[in-house]
Amino acid sequence: MDSVMPLRTTATATSAAATVRPRFSFQPKKSAFSLSVPTTIFTSYRARNLPQCSPLPAQEDGSAVVSESTIPEGDVLKIKEWEVERLREEIAATQGIKIRRRPTTGPPLHYVGPFEFRMQNEGNTPINILEEIVWNKDKEVTQMKEKKPLLLLKKLLSSAPPTRDFLGALKASYSRTGLPALIAEVKKASPSRGVLREDFNPVEIAKAYERGGAACLSVLTDQKYFQGSFENLEAIRNAGVECPLLCKEFVIEAWQLYYARVKGADAILLIAAVLPDLDIKYMIKICKLLGLTALVEVHDETEMDRVLGIDGVELIGINNRDLGTFKVDISNTKKLLEGERGERIRDKGIIVVGESALFTPADIAYVQEAGCKAVLVGESIVKKEDPTKGISELFGKDISR
DSSP states (O other), X not given: OOOOOOSOXXXXXXXXXXXXXXXXXXXXXXXXXXXEEEHHHHHHHHHHHOTTOOOOOBOTTSEEEEEGGGSOHHHHHHHHHHHHHHHHHHHHHHTTOOOOSSOOOOOOTTOOOSSBSSOOOOOOSOSSHHHHHHHHHHHHHHHHHHHSOHHHHHHHGGGSOOOOOHHHHHHHHHHHHSSOEEEEEEOSEETTTEESOSSOOHHHHHHHHHHHTOSEEEEEOOXXXXXXXXXXXXXXXXTTOOSOEEEEOOOOSTHHHHHXXXXXOSEEEEETTTSOHHHHHHHHHHHHHHTOEEEEEEOSHHHHHHHHTSTXXXXXXXXXXXXXXXXXXXXXXXXXXXXXXXXXXXXXTOEEEEESSOOSHHHHHHHHHHTOSEEEEOHHHHTSSSHHHHHHHHHTSOOOO
C-alpha cells in the first residue's frame, strides 16, 4: 500500500480561528503527502511542541505546506511508526482493551497530522500492574530480539524437542479421573503475594507435581515480577518430565512464540486483556504451525465474547483474578459460563480452564459444576512442603491413579 488514509484530522486554535479541514494530497509513486493548515494554527502548535522544526513556507492563502520531502528520512520513519501505534491503540480501545503496549508519547519531531494537533504526553504512568508488566515486557523483548533474531530462532526449531499434545493430556486426565485436569504451576513468586516458596527448585517441584497426578505443567517465565525464567522451562523439559509444558509468559509479539517453542514449550498463554483480536488470530495460526497449543485467557464478559468470535480457539482460561487490581472472585467462572456463552462453548467443543482462587476440594467442585474440565493452580500447592500431597489435599483424593 502506497499510502494510508488518516482516520480523522482536527485542529484547535486558541485564537478566533477554531476548527479547519486540512487539505490532503496523496502521491502514491513517491509515497509522499502534503498537508495544508492555517499558518497561525501550525505556528502556535509548533511554538509549543516542535521547537526544532524549520520554518514552513506560506502559500497565497496563508496556509503552510508540510511534505515528506522537507522532513529528514529518519524522522519520516519515526512519524509513520508513531502513527501506526496510535492507530493500533484506537483499534484496541474499540475492543475494550485498556492496557497500552508502551507509554504514551508525543509525536516525533516534525510531526503535523494526520491525527490531532496536540501532544499526547499524558499517561506515562501505568494504570495498573498488568500495564506495568507489559511495558517492561516490551523493553525486554526488544533486547532479546537483538540477541536472537527471528531468523536464528527458525533455524533453532529443527533441534527443539518435539511438541507434546497439551490438549490431549487434559482430555485424557478428565476422562480418567472424572475431575478437572490439573495444570500445576511452577511458580516462585507473584506481584500480589511476593515469594511463595523460598526453597524453590523448579525441576523437583515439577517432578512432585507429576507424581501427584498433574496432567500438564505451567512454568512462569517472567523474571522481574514472578522470578521465573526460560531457563526453568528448559531445565524441566530436559529433566525428563513427561507432562506437557505451558509457557506462562506475557506475550506481546509473535517472536515470543518461536522463542518459547525453542525452549521446549508445548503450549503458550495469550491474554485477551493485552492482545487485540487480530493479534490473537495471527498468533493462533503461528501456534498451529509450531505445534503449540494456545491457552487464551479472559477475565470478563467482553473478553469472553471477543474470544468466542475467533476461529481456532480450543482452550480458554477464565482467570478469577482481575489482572488490573489482582482481586479474586471465584464466582467469575460461573458468571462467564452461564447462558448463551456456555452453550456456544459446548457447541464449539472448547475446553475451559478455571484459574486462580482455587484452594479446596469445594473450589474445584464449584468450577467443575460451572463447566470447567481443567484447572490451573499454583499458589495453593507450590507453598506446600510436599507438593504431591498438596495436590491430593486440593482435590480431596489421590488423582495420580
